[in-house]
Amino acid sequence: MTYIPISPAEREAMLETVGVKSLDALFEAIPAAHRFPKLNLPPALSEMEAAAHLADLASTNENAREHLISFLGAGAYHHYTPAVVDHILRRGEFYTAYTPYQPEISQGTLQAIFEYQSLMSALTGMDVSNASHYDGATAAAEAMNLAYAQFRGKRKKVVLSPFLNPQYREVIGTYAQAAGIELVGADAQTDLEATPESFAELIDEDTMLVVVQYPDFFGRIYDYQKLAEAARAKGALFCIVANPTALITLKTPADMGADIVVGEAQPFGIPLWFGGPYLGFFTTKKAYIHKMAGRLVGETVDSRGQRSYVLTLTAREQHIKRERATSNICTNQGLLALAAAVYVSTLGKSGLQKVADLCYQKAHYAASELSKLDGFSLRFDAPFFHEFALTCPKPAEEVNQYLLDHGILGGYALGKDYPALKNDLLVAVTEMNSREEIDALVETLKEMN
Amino acid sequence: MADISTALDAIIVEPTVFELSSPGRTGTTMPAADVPAADSLPEHLLRSELPLPELAEVDVVRHFTRLSQFNYSVDEGFYPLGSCTMKYNPKINEDTCRLPGFLFTHPLQPIETVQGNLALMFELQEWLKEISGFAGVTLQPAAGAQGEFSGVLMMAAYHKMRGDTKRVKMLIPDAAHGTNPASVGMLGMQVVTIPSDERGNVNLEALKAACDDTVVGMMLTNPNTLGLFDEHVEEVIRLVKDCGGLMYGDGANLNALLGIVRPGDLGFDVMHFNLHKTFAVPHGGGGPGSGPVGVSERLLDFLPNPLVGIIEEGDEEEDLAPLYGFVTPKHSIGRMKAFHGHFGGGLVRAYTYIAMHGPDGLKDIAQHAVLNANYLQAKLRGTYRIPFDRICMHEFVAEGRFEGSDVRALDISKRLIDYKFHPPTNYFPLIVPEALMIEPTETENKDTLDRFVEAMLKIAEEAQSDPELLKSAPHTTRFGRMDEVKAARELILCCWLPENYESLT
Numbered sequence: 001m002t003y004i005p006i007s008p009a010e011r012e013a014m015l016e017t018v019g020v021k022s023l024d025a026l027f028e029a030i031p032a033a034h035r036f037p038k039l040n041l042p043p044a045l046s047e048m049e050a051a052a053h054l055a056d057l058a059s060t061n062e063n064a065r066e067h068l069i070s071f072l073g074a075g076a077y078h079h080y081t082p083a084v085v086d087h088i089l090r091r092g093e094f095y096t097a098y099t100p101y102q103p104e105i106s107q108g109t110l111q112a113i114f115e116y117q118s119l120m121s122a123l124t125g126m127d128v129s130n131a132s133h134y135d136g137a138t139a140a141a142e143a144m145n146l147a148y149a150q151f152r153g154k155r156k157k158v159v160l161s162p163f164l165n166p167q168y169r170e171v172i173g174t175y176a177q178a179a180g181i182e183l184v185g186a187d188a189q190t191d192l193e194a195t196p197e198s199f200a201e202l203i204d205e206d207t208m209l210v211v212v213q214y215p216d217f218f219g220r221i222y223d224y225q226k227l228a229e230a231a232r233a234k235g236a237l238f239c240i241v242a243n244p245t246a247l248i249t250l251k252t253p254a255d256m257g258a259d260i261v262v263g264e265a266q267p268f269g270i271p272l273w274f275g276g277p278y279l280g281f282f283t284t285k286k287a288y289i290h291k292m293a294g295r296l297v298g299e300t301v302d303s304r305g306q307r308s309y310v311l312t313l314t315a316r317e318q319h320i321k322r323e324r325a326t327s328n329i330c331t332n333q334g335l336l337a338l339a340a341a342v343y344v345s346t347l348g349k350s351g352l353q354k355v356a357d358l359c360y361q362k363a364h365y366a367a368s369e370l371s372k373l374d375g376f377s378l379r380f381d382a383p384f385f386h387e388f389a390l391t392c393p394k395p396a397e398e399v400n401q402y403l404l405d406h407g408i409l410g411g412y413a414l415g416k417d418y419p420a421l422k423n424d425l426l427v428a429v430t431e432m433n434s435r436e437e438i439d440a441l442v443e444t445l446k447e448m449n
Numbered sequence: 450m451a452d453i454s455t456a457l458d459a460i461i462v463e464p465t466v467f468e469l470s471s472p473g474r475t476g477t478t479m480p481a482a483d484v485p486a487a488d489s490l491p492e493h494l495l496r497s498e499l500p501l502p503e504l505a506e507v508d509v510v511r512h513f514t515r516l517s518q519f520n521y522s523v524d525e526g527f528y529p530l531g532s533c534t535m536k537y538n539p540k541i542n543e544d545t546c547r548l549p550g551f552l553f554t555h556p557l558q559p560i561e562t563v564q565g566n567l568a569l570m571f572e573l574q575e576w577l578k579e580i581s582g583f584a585g586v587t588l589q590p591a592a593g594a595q596g597e598f599s600g601v602l603m604m605a606a607y608h609k610m611r612g613d614t615k616r617v618k619m620l621i622p623d624a625a626h627g628t629n630p631a632s633v634g635m636l637g638m639q640v641v642t643i644p645s646d647e648r649g650n651v652n653l654e655a656l657k658a659a660c661d662d663t664v665v666g667m668m669l670t671n672p673n674t675l676g677l678f679d680e681h682v683e684e685v686i687r688l689v690k691d692c693g694g695l696m697y698g699d700g701a702n703l704n705a706l707l708g709i710v711r712p713g714d715l716g717f718d719v720m721h722f723n724l725h726k727t728f729a730v731p732h733g734g735g736g737p738g739s740g741p742v743g744v745s746e747r748l749l750d751f752l753p754n755p756l757v758g759i760i761e762e763g764d765e766e767e768d769l770a771p772l773y774g775f776v777t778p779k780h781s782i783g784r785m786k787a788f789h790g791h792f793g794g795g796l797v798r799a800y801t802y803i804a805m806h807g808p809d810g811l812k813d814i815a816q817h818a819v820l821n822a823n824y825l826q827a828k829l830r831g832t833y834r835i836p837f838d839r840i841c842m843h844e845f846v847a848e849g850r851f852e853g854s855d856v857r858a859l860d861i862s863k864r865l866i867d868y869k870f871h872p873p874t875n876y877f878p879l880i881v882p883e884a885l886m887i888e889p890t891e892t893e894n895k896d897t898l899d900r901f902v903e904a905m906l907k908i909a910e911e912a913q914s915d916p917e918l919l920k921s922a923p924h925t926t927r928f929g930r931m932d933e934v935k936a937a938r939e940l941i942l943c944c945w946l947p948e949n950y951e952s953l954t
Contacts (some may be wrong), residue, residue, distance in 0.1 A: 002810045003537050003729075004817045005894040011820065014895060018823040018840075023816040026823060026840055027709055029678040034714045036812070040579055044807030047541050054801055058550025060565030065553040068562070072555045075787055082477045084509055086547070092524030093517035096538050099735035101530075101874075103931045104923050105866055107462075108520035109734035112513070115466050118943035122500045128942045131735070134591035137787035145635075167787040174753075174783035178602060178636045221494055251496050264787070274566045275556025275788025277591070277737035277795060289940070295735065299944075300936035303921070303929035307459035312936040323634035330594040330628050331725075335733030335794075342513060345466045346476035348503040354479040364487035383490050404559060412557055435483040 002044075064272065067407065069437045071366075073387050073428025074217070074412035075136070075165050076275060077245065077267045079355070080431060085269040085342045095335055099295070103310045104302070109334060110309035114297045116337040119344045123247050124261040125254025126283035131295035132332040136241065136264025137171040139280030140164075140211060142293050143239040143260045144172055145327050146284070147209035148179055149291040150237065155208035159199060160186040163216035164241060166417040172211070181208075192420060193380075196222045200230035207236040209260075214242045214253060218414075218426065219387035220380055221250065228257035237288075244268055244281070245430075246385040248356035260284045269343030270336055279336040289313065293327030358431035359386035362438060366429045369442045376445065379424050387428040389414060389421070392445075396425045399448070406444045462927065463515050465944050470502035472951060476509050500946050519927055520734070521871050527897050529825075531844045531874035531886025532626070532674060534704050534726035536818075539805070542729065542798040551797055556788035560760070560774045566792065567773035570757040573800045574741075577722060580803075580811065581703075582713025583743030587752045588790040593701060595785055596721025596740030597632040597668075602782040603719060603744065603751040604666050604695045605636055610751075610780060613693070620659055620667040620689070622651055624674045624878040626699060638665060645880060649677040649837035651685050660688050666695035666718070672702045674878040674886070675837050676822060676844035686716040695719065695748075703727045704890070705819055705843035708812025718745040724791075728799035739795025754781040755789075817891035818843040821898060825889055828902040832909045836881050844888035846881050856912040858883040860919035864911065867925045868904035 006014070011023075020026055027035060045053060064070040064078050072078075089095060093108060100106030100113075113131045120129035133139040144158055158176065160169055160183055169186045176183055185202050196212060203210060210231045215221045224240060231238040239260040240253040245267045247253075253261040265279040266272075284292055290313065298312035347355060363386040371378050375393030392399045396413035403410035415422035429438065461468075489495075504512075521528070528535035545551075554563050574586045590596035601619070608616045619633045622643045630640045641659050646652045651669070667689045672678045679685060686696050698712045698720035704727045706712070712720050724730045724739035732738075744752060755775035763771035775789075790796060806814065819842050826835060826845045833847040849858025862872030862885070874886035889898060911918050923929065 002806060002813050003539055003892050004813055005892065006817060006820075010895040011817075014820055014824045017827050018820070019827070020823075020840070023820060026816070026819045027678075029680050029840065030710045031683055031715065034710050036709065037582070037711050037714065039708055039808035039811065041576055041808045041811070042804065044810045045804050047805065050801055050805045051541060051545065053804065054545040054797070055548055055550075057565040057569050058545075058548035060568070061550040061554050062558075062562040063550050063553035064555060065549050068558075070555060072557055074557055076556055078553070078555070080479075082506075084476070084506055088510070088513045088517075090543065091514070091517045093520040093522045095543075095731045095733050096523035097520045097734045098528070098530055098533055098535055098732045102521070102862070102866065102872055104863070104926045104928045105521035105871070106519070106734075107928050108516040108518065111463065111465070111516050111519070112734075114943070118465070118467065118945070119501065121943045122945065125496075134595065134737070135786050135788075138591065138595070138785075165787070167784060170754075170784040171786055174602070174785060175635075177783070178598075178605075180637070221490070223494060247496075248499060249490070249495060251494055255496070271552040271793060272555050273552060273793030274554045274563065275790070275792055276786070277739070277791040277793065278787075286940075289942075296942060298936040298939075299941035300932045300939075301459045302931050305460050306928060307461050308928050308931055310931045310933050310936045312933070312940070312942075323630035323640045328594045328598055328628045328631035328635055331592045331736035331738040333733075333737045334735035335731075336737060338513075338734065341466070342509060345502055345504055345512075346506060346509045348470075348475050348477075349499050349501045350473075350475050350503065351477050351479060352501065353499065358479060358482060360490075361482050361484050361487055365484035368487070383494060385490075400559070404562070409555065409558060409562075431479060438484070 068409050069407060069440060070409040071411045071427045071429060071441060072409045074426050075167065075264060076272055077428060078272060078430055078432050079267050081269045081343065082346045084346050085339055088342045089335060089339055094338060100311060103308065107308055110297050112338045112341055113334065114299065114309045116341040117297060119341060120281050120283055123244060124283045125252030126261050127286040128289055129281060129283040130292055131297060132337045133280030133282055133294055134333065135276065135278040135280045136262065137168040139262035139282045140168050140241050141172050141175040142282060142327060143262050144175060144181065144209055145293060146260065146288060146291045147237045148181065150288060151208050155206050157182045157184060157207045159184055159202045159207055159210045161199060161212040162186050162190040163218060164211055164213045165217050168241065196224055196227040200227055203231055203234045203236055205234055207234055209237045209239055211239045211241060214240045215246055215385050218380060218389045219384040220382035221385060223256060225256045245356055245359060248352045265340050268340040270339055277333060277336060279333045279340055293329045295332050355431050359429065362433055363388065363429035366427065366438045373446055386430060387426060390425045390427050392423050392425060395422050399425060402448050403444060408441055408444060466502045466504060466512060467944050467946050469504055469508055469512060470946060472503060474503040474505050476504050476506040526869055527893055527901055528871040529873050529887045529889050530871060531888040532701055534888060534890055536729055536890040537892035538729050538731040539802065542801045545801045546793050546797040551793050564773055567757050569800050570796060571773050573796055574757060576803050577741055577743060580707065581720060581743045582711030584746045585749045585752055586741055586743045587756055588741045588796055589753045589785050590740040590742055591786050591791055592736065592738030593721055593723040593740040594628045596742045597628055598635060599742050599753055599785055600697055600719040600721055601632045601636055603748050604697065606751045606780065606782050607695060607748055608665060615663050616665045618663050619665050622669060622673065623880050625668060625670055626674065626701060629668045629699060648680065649673065649675045650679045650681055653681060653684060656685060656688055660692040662693055664692050664694040666697055668697040668699060670699035670702060672705050672842035675846050676841040677837060678842050682715055701726060702843060705815055707815040708808060709815045713745060718748055724795050724799040729802045730795050730798045737791050737794050739791040750779040751782055752778040753785045754778060754783060814891050821889040821891060821893055825887060825898055825902065829905055832906055844886060846878065847885045847887065848881060849883040849885040851909065851912050854912050854916060856916050856919050858885050860922065861885065861908055864908050864919045864922040865904060866923040870901055870904060
């Protein structure tokens with residue numbers, strides 16, 4: 001089965017117009033020895049068979065809706081998405097369009113992205129947002145690219161908080177090796193109680209950027225204002241990697257003095273989907289937009305005096321600047337930026353506040369009940385939002401296995417990234433977790449030997 | 450509704466969600482808290498205001514529905530945007546990628562609980578290897594540009610591992626996509642541009658002159674951006690390899706090659722796939738894409754981390770499936786993004802598409818994509834100049850200009866919109882003046898192509914009889930041409946709630 005709408009008679013007529021005898025005759029430029037390989041692939045399935053096969057594969061998984069109670073976060077969060085979001089995303093007018101190069105017939109995509117940019121700017125308190133990056137981790141790497149360009153490569157050092165998501169640190173590391181950038185601070189053996197202010201000593205005149213996470217990877221909330229000031233004192237840029245759900249409640253990164261605020265907007269209407277595609281948001285101050293990668297939508301008027309939108313400042317991008325571009329970024333996550341815009345618009349100010357409040361209340365209830373159990377305690381005293389580190393009486397991997405046997409995804413075992421935290425679980429609680437689920441987690445752990 | 454007359458003097462066709470907002474409205478109800486209230490956070494950690502819109506569900510639906518109607522899309526009509534492979538996106542893929550087993554699996558779940566996902570990823574890796582002739586495939590890169598960046602990182606890592614440190618030059622043909630030099634620029638390598646010859650092939654003399662022991666490799670798009678298969682591709686690859694370079698293939702144009710030739714068989718070392726072009730993953734108004742990368746034997750150890758592999762072999766006789774998990778290549782360049790690639794929106798759709806085509810169906814795709822392009826080229830050649838005129842692959846490039854007329858490619862493109870077609874890619878590749886790059890794809894029928902030809906011929910007439918008609922086009926759309934200079938000068942990049950918002954009722 002294929003989607004080719006050309007009948008045999010039409011094909012013959014077309015071949016005649018082209019002036020060749022057969023379809024195969026169109027390929028004479030291809031080296032004969034390698035032409036028309038026999039591909040060893042399974043035979044084609046009908047739509048009915050494919051649907052059944054994919055349903056079968058999907059059902060081999062255990063998922064957080066049908067089988068498992070989940071307290072797993074660590075960079076991807078299970079939230080409720082109102083039905084409206086997917087109904088809008090399923091409009092072919094949105095999902096089968098390309099990058100809006102022809103603004104006269106792309107105002108839908110352009111205005112939606114403009115609104116997304118506005119919503120993210122309002123949430124972070126920053127001046128501008130771009131049209132998005134691949135995910136939170138690559139958005140953080142692009143913050144480094146911005147800083148590199150801002151200092152024209154003259155500053156070579158990036159200070160990473162050891163409490164930045166380890167996968168983000170890895171991705172920044174991949175991007176850094178390309179430009180020969182030195183990363184400091186990201187030491188897994190670090191003092192886990194170190195305050196943000198203690199990173200200030202790592203910042204010097206060669207530092208282009210300081211990156212911290214908010215709340216940090218362990219869920220802790222710190223006010224980074226002093227660290228931001230320390231960065232500014234050395235002339236370095238300050239980047240906060242933020243969780244958007246937490247930002248609904250927390251002091252804005254802009255108020256702390258951030259120059260760049262990035263993060264993973266998956267919690268805003270995007271399914272877990274086994275890790276992607278997600279939505280990296282990127283916001284900054286107006287002073288840095290010329291060094292920012294990615295697409296940008298700006299407001300203008302059309303020839304009829306109507307307000308309208310276009311891709312703007314395209315001279316920064318790869319197709320114009322080629323090897324002098326700061327990034328090779330081409331696509332953004334347009335459809336998922338639309339998802340976030342619809343999600344935020346549908347929940348609105350009060351709905352978002354309700355979601356944030358539910359996350360906060362339930363996480364604190366869970367933390368309070370869990371820490372009452374013998375041998376369990378909260379690893380840190382710092383305030384938290386919807387995620388916290390729980391010290392267990394035995395290795396977290398074993399606790400997780402025990403919980404899984406009881407249908408519970410316990411959390412993220414922190415020992416993988418922080419050897420000192422072998423017994424610690426990173427537990428995330430959202431509005432999706434009912435009190436019964438939290439009680440089930442507590443009860444199950446109570447019975448663990 | 451908020452007072453919006455102060456926003457701008459311009460006529461407002463559709464207000465923004467901020468302008469549609471009214472204090473106290475809400476679009477959804479969340480459940481009440483079922484746990485005792487906790488102490489709130491200290492005041493100094495809280496934000497003072499949350500200036501976000503408030504709308505009802507119906508407001509949201511109507512707003513975004515109206516916006517959608519301002520878009521042109523593949524579901525609406527012909528979209529011959531060269532280099533972008535805007536083929537029809539089968540609807541079944543929209544359903545399979547939303548199966549609950551895919552939607553609600555967390556990327557950090559224990560591998561025992563996500564064997565369906567891992568089996569799909571493993572099989573897709575195998576299929577892409579078979580389709581392209583490569584020894585290994587990573588599914589991790591988020592888009593073609595990131596796949597390219599991964600590929601160039603692997604090339605650099607390969608030379609570095611061998612202690613071959615003087616290699617700093619990347620050879621790139623003048624017809625290349627802008628992402629190629631940009632990827633190379635990210636590594637601080639030096640770009641050496643190789644010109645094309647009069648048949649649109651790589652100029653072999655220029656290539657010979659550039660090949661020495663400082664060459665990292667060459668990035669070749671084949672078929673190239675003129676839509677032409679390089680007639681000396683094996684010679685090109687031999688020259689690059691003889692000087693110790695690696696051969697990068699830009700897979701943007703793979704739609705022309707499915708079942709026709711495997712880049713790995715030709716001697717390419719690395720190539721990125723664009724699942725959102727070749728394998729019908731929808732473009733989503735500019736993303737998400739998905740850019741897996743295939744590599745030859747000698748780059749296998751450098752692939753990004755992690756890959757999907759078999760941790761424990763299965764047993765067919767006992768009907769025991771293998772256990773799939775993640776494996777780390779020995780000298781991996783590292784992680785390209787968080788988690789495992791664009792699984793749901795990219796990999797599941799592409800998997801469904803390949804499963805429904807099989808080996809013969811894939812070949813049909815390439816053959817008909819090439820047939821459609823050659824048919825259009827044959828029909829337009831008498832009216833529009835084709836600078837490199839021979840049998841093309843899945844696309845071709847015409848000149849959008851006429852003798853004695855100042856009508857430009859842009860005007861032709863805008864006028865095409867009046868005839869209800871999406872314009873071709875303009876002004877690319879840079880080596881053709883007033884380029885119109887036309888890629889029909891295999892999912893268009895002859896009637897559509899004939900109507901497109903008719904419009905193109907009519908426009909050529911209009912260019913002579915009434916050039917103003919083209920220069921002021923489009924006329925039939927909801928929006929006219931945009932003032933791009935104003936946008937760049939004023940830089941209005943976001944909007945807010947109206948100033949007197951709180952006092953509105």
